[in-house]
Amino acid sequence: MTPTATASYTSRPMGWFTRATDWLDDKGKGAWIAAMVLGFIFFWPIGLALVFYITYTNRWSHNMFAKSCRRSARQPSMSRMAPTGNSAFDAYREDTLRRLEDEQQNFESFLERLREAKDKAEFDQFMDERATKAADPKTDA
Numbered sequence: 001m002t003p004t005a006t007a008s009y010t011s012r013p014m015g016w017f018t019r020a021t022d023w024l025d026d027k028g029k030g031a032w033i034a035a036m037v038l039g040f041i042f043f044w045p046i047g048l049a050l051v052f053y054i055t056y057t058n059r060w061s062h063n064m065f066a067k068s069c070r071r072s073a074r075q076p077s078m079s080r081m082a083p084t085g086n087s088a089f090d091a092y093r094e095d096t097l098r099r100l101e102d103e104q105q106n107f108e109s110f111l112e113r114l115r116e117a118k119d120k121a122e123f124d125q126f127m128d129e130r131a132t133k134a135a136d137p138k139t140d141a
Helices: 017-029 029-040 046-058 063-074 087-135
Strands: none
Touching: 017 029, 029 046
16 A cells, blocks of 8 residues: 555644644645634634634744745745846846845944944933932932
8 A cells, every 4th residue: 555645644643633733734824714713603612712722832923824934935035036038137136136235234234323322322321320329419229
């Protein structure tokens, strides 16, 4: 007998429950939502149990988007795209991507300088308050 795709599911310790969650994960977020809605329609504690299960296991952020993440990981990024054959467009695309990367780096350095300036202002304010308290003999803190 030849092994099937479901043979890997039977070796797991939880059996049908693990197979069901893996199947829903493979189908994506819509399958989990449909399962919750059907659970509420047919027997409300099942729908409620699915809401708690999804929330408790953090399925919304981990396994549920794995399918779409795998698909996007296979797609090349804009900077590594193959040439289109149109040299004018390829040059324009490379120039635009280079310009956007430069703008991103400039913006990130601006944010870093802004954070540093804010930290320095807060520290200076703290030191001024400390010096004021030390100079004032009335406060006994």
